[in-house]
Amino acid sequence: MASIKDSNVCELFSKSMEETHNKLVVTTSGEITEACLELYHSSKQILKSAFDTCSKKFKDDEKMFETVQAYRRELEHMAVSVKQKQDSISETLSDIKQKEERKNDLSQKIQRLGEEQARKKKLMESQKKVNKEKLKNLNRAKEVFQEHLGLEIRKIRGEKLQFIFRNINPAEDYASTFIMGIQADGIYQILSSDPPIECLPALEKRLQETNNFSAFLANVRKEFVCQARCL
Structure with missing residues (x-):
């Protein structure tokens, strides 16, 4: 007990405690510092890894965005191209439709022309037959009247025929004549007579009705x- 109360002992104890404390502080501070450094490096590594990951993700996303934009532009271009092709197809179909309509119109016109040509050909053949028969009648009448009544028939300009009757009046030597034409439809047309015959239109009408040319010539004569007798 006496040694504890010794001031030197207390001083030594206090000094020893302080040294111990300082050692503990230095030791602890060193350990804390090392731990903090390790944590700092570890955190820095984690942050760097996270940054790299985020940077890579950002670049990937940016590349993805550019790809999406490129696809969008391509789709827009394709949409415009499709629209143009659709318009072109519509124009082509419209043109084909118009050509088909013109083709049908031409086909109908050709058919109508063919039918009209066939009708005209049939009419011409029929008319030719009628004219042939009329010419035959004319020749028959010509022979009869030439032989017995001194009739002369001359062809004059414009496809007309001049009928000349002689021996009308044995006392006088002159001829009576009339000019006749045949229309395109085969109708007889009396153009003039010398001397004029008042009832010639009626005789012409009767000829159209009967087609009896011999009787017509006999009536005209x-x-x-x-x-001539009235003169």
Whole structure:
């Protein structure tokens, strides 16, 4: 007990405690510092790894965004191209439709022309047959009247025929004549007579009705004879 109360002992104890404390502090501070450094390096490594990961993700996302934008632009371009092709197809279909309509119109016109041509050909053949028959009648009448009544028939300009009756009046030597044409449809047309016959239109109408040319010539000659007797 006496040694504890010794001031030197207390001083030594206090000094020893302080040294111990300082050693503990130095030791602890060193350990804490090392731990903090390790934590710092570890955190720095984690942050760097996270940054690299985020940077890579950002670049990947940015590349993805550019790819999406490129696809979008390509889709827009394709949409425009499709629209143009659709318009072109519509124009082509419209043009084909118009050509088909024109083709149908031409086909119908050709058919109508063919039918009209066939009708005209049939009419011409029929008319030719009629004219042939009329010419035959004319020749028959010509032979009869030439032989017995001194009739002369001359072809004059414009495809017309001049009928010349002689021996109308035995006392006088002159001829009575009339000019006749045949229309495109085969109708007889009396153009003039010398001397004029008042009833010639009626005789012409009767000829159209009966087609009896011999009787017509006989009636015309009879009218010429009547006029000659009245002179």
